[in-house]
Amino acid sequence: MKGWSETELVELVRRLGSAAAPGMRVGIGDDAAVLEVPRGQELLVTTDLFVEGVHFRRRWLPAAAAGRRALCRALSDIAAMGGEPRFAFLSLAVPSASGLQPSASWVRGFLRGFAAAARSFHVALAGGDTGSSGSGALLADVIILGTAPKGTAALRSGARPGDLLFVSGRLGALAAALDSGRRPPPIHPRLALGKHLRSHRLITAMMDLSDGLSTDLNRLIRESGVGAEVDIDRLPLAGTLQQALHGGEDYELLFTVPEAGAGRLPRSIAGVALTCIGRITSGRGAWLVGSRGRRRRLSPGGWEHAGNT
Amino acid sequence: MKGWSETELVELVRRLGSAAAPGMRVGIGDDAAVLEVPRGQELLVTTDLFVEGVHFRRRWLPAAAAGRRALCRALSDIAAMGGEPRFAFLSLAVPSASGLQPSASWVRGFLRGFAAAARSFHVALAGGDTGSSGSGALLADVIILGTAPKGTAALRSGARPGDLLFVSGRLGALAAALDSGRRPPPIHPRLALGKHLRSHRLITAMMDLSDGLSTDLNRLIRESGVGAEVDIDRLPLAGTLQQALHGGEDYELLFTVPEAGAGRLPRSIAGVALTCIGRITSGRGAWLVGSRGRRRRLSPGGWEHAGNT
Numbered sequence: 073m074k075g076w077s078e079t080e081l082v083e084l085v086r087r088l089g090s091a092a093a094p095g096m097r098v099g100i101g102d103d104a105a106v107l108e109v110p111r112g113q114e115l116l117v118t119t120d121l122f123v124e125g126v127h128f129r130r131r132w133l134p135a136a137a138a139g140r141r142a143l144c145r146a147l148s149d150i151a152a153m154g155g156e157p158r159f160a161f162l163s164l165a166v167p168s169a170s171g172l173q174p175s176a177s178w179v180r181g182f183l184r185g186f187a188a189a190a191r192s193f194h195v196a197l198a199g200g201d202t203g204s205s206g207s208g209a210l211l212a213d214v215i216i217l218g219t220a221p222k223g224t225a226a227l228r229s230g231a232r233p234g235d236l237l238f239v240s241g242r243l244g245a246l247a248a249a250l251d252s253g254r255r256p257p258p259i260h261p262r263l264a265l266g267k268h269l270r271s272h273r274l275i276t277a278m279m280d281l282s283d284g285l286s287t288d289l290n291r292l293i294r295e296s297g298v299g300a301e302v303d304i305d306r307l308p309l310a311g312t313l314q315q316a317l318h319g320g321e322d323y324e325l326l327f328t329v330p331e332a333g334a335g336r337l338p339r340s341i342a343g344v345a346l347t348c349i350g351r352i353t354s355g356r357g358a359w360l361v362g363s364r365g366r367r368r369r370l371s372p373g374g375w376e377h378a379g380n381t
Numbered sequence: 382m383k384g385w386s387e388t389e390l391v392e393l394v395r396r397l398g399s400a401a402a403p404g405m406r407v408g409i410g411d412d413a414a415v416l417e418v419p420r421g422q423e424l425l426v427t428t429d430l431f432v433e434g435v436h437f438r439r440r441w442l443p444a445a446a447a448g449r450r451a452l453c454r455a456l457s458d459i460a461a462m463g464g465e466p467r468f469a470f471l472s473l474a475v476p477s478a479s480g481l482q483p484s485a486s487w488v489r490g491f492l493r494g495f496a497a498a499a500r501s502f503h504v505a506l507a508g509g510d511t512g513s514s515g516s517g518a519l520l521a522d523v524i525i526l527g528t529a530p531k532g533t534a535a536l537r538s539g540a541r542p543g544d545l546l547f548v549s550g551r552l553g554a555l556a557a558a559l560d561s562g563r564r565p566p567p568i569h570p571r572l573a574l575g576k577h578l579r580s581h582r583l584i585t586a587m588m589d590l591s592d593g594l595s596t597d598l599n600r601l602i603r604e605s606g607v608g609a610e611v612d613i614d615r616l617p618l619a620g621t622l623q624q625a626l627h628g629g630e631d632y633e634l635l636f637t638v639p640e641a642g643a644g645r646l647p648r649s650i651a652g653v654a655l656t657c658i659g660r661i662t663s664g665r666g667a668w669l670v671g672s673r674g675r676r677r678r679l680s681p682g683g684w685e686h687a688g689n690t
Contacts, residue, residue: 097423097532097534098534098536101537101604102462102536102537102538102588102604103427103458103459103461103462103537103588103589104425104426104427104458104459104461104462104464104525104527104534105425105426105427106423106424106425106462106529106534106536107423107424107425107426108423108424108531109418109424111420114406114415114416114417115414115415115416115417115418115424115526116413116414116415116416117413117414117416117468117470117507117508117524117526118412118413118414118508119470119472119508119509119510119522119524120472120510121472121474121510121511121512121522123474123512123513123514123515123517124515124517125515125516125517126512126513126514126515127512149412149413150412150413152412152413153411153412153413153415155413159426161426161428161524163428163429163430163472163522165430165432165520167517198426199426199427199428200428201428201429201430201522202430203430203432203435203436204432204435205432205435205517205518205520206432206433206434206435206518207434207517207518208432208433208434208476208514208516208517208518208520209514209515209516209517211474211514211517211520213428213430213472213510213522215426215428215470215524216413217424217426218413220415222417223406225406225407225413225415227407227411227415228410228411228412229411279411279412280412295410295411
């Protein structure tokens, strides 16, 4: 980076790291963090790459908003399990080649935005790694450790034929913003909603929408071994139909509810509207059903870049 | 990558992921892995960046050896805590810009080398992320989750004045190899040694040598609030003195032993020689002590690239 060394970057991360947090015996500063998982809880672990030029551009997001976004994308995976996020780790690779280097203030802003967002979600920054990406892009890998009571985490694989299919919020907002030259709307990871749905046993399967409904729904039905029909007229649009189906980066929750239990589901939870958009079937594949009963295949057409394994 | 899509890369990682492992309820394929930490154990977490052009070159290491090396660097951090590695997560960013792209067979080889090494250390590949690094370098972020009985993990902060200072193996082997145009020697993470030292309560502090003795010793004494003297004639050299002091990437263990307990320490453990190289002092800083009592400051001069936070 311009005007400072990697040692200074490491020192800044150390200062921003959590000094003390419940369950954290050792945080930043040793070979590994030492953490406790409360008895009766299982551990949820997700990692999420956030790459300049692929997931964001420096001119597209202020530094602090980029840091916040890097964290919130990963928190959304914990929301999708119905879990509570506990600890964050940040691996940050910063270009050292001239012409690519971000300014020192940009990197500071990114780290401060990340750390401030972690505090606001009661997540302890417990470790990570910093280094050069050489002639490469700025890249962050965000790791979140969360917890849920044993045996209760919401999986993608539990959907059953006859279940109703729901989404939270509205779909296509990021694509609509980018297509019209506006800044991306901030991500609000649906942690309270996910936890409510899981703890009240309202759902059979859940995931977050990161790569677009068309791609992610196909993942859910594959894991569950079922099919799905989506009613085109029920989709809660934030933009066009194409943006809602394929836009990606909505970070809303997609979940399935047994028909008999749908009456117990409120219209909104934690301030987020819930919309029934279709149904799980015993057939194969995902289908869009139109107003006059016309059906067409809903093939994965979302973003390919964020292939969360 | 040449000739295949990101979806295929994700599928390959899925196939290589562990289908079943002790404590793994859900591995690759959901929003997050779902893991159990055995009762009475604490969790050890480390993340380690492995960047092309910074930590390795494609022409410098065969693909499978690069994958193995990426894993073993991170395992060394768990060895340094005296822990047992349990789960690995791999975030892999692959260049999509032409001219930078590795061949499909190189990426397959890297992933297979990583997965084979994980199996050999009984570590379950439980998740990760894959994506494009755009015009950047190939980059892997390796996350290892390990365990140790509660309250026993070996820290950097426990060294006390009067303790003897030890290293395992010999120092400077990587630097000696690279300086003479040879391939880097493979990393043997000192897991059995670290676990033995921790479980037999032989040590007061421990860390692994990733950035060179001069840099890493200064970290250990800073965390412990002590000083150190290194006897220049006792250093177990794999090359020159400079390579041993500042070369980096030795992945040997540096640890401190109370003087009263040094008699209990074998000359080697798990086939790895142990050498007393000096002593912890109540003074400030790290010092090299020569044959005629000459002292000079041992300042951090190791590699700066791998600043593990």
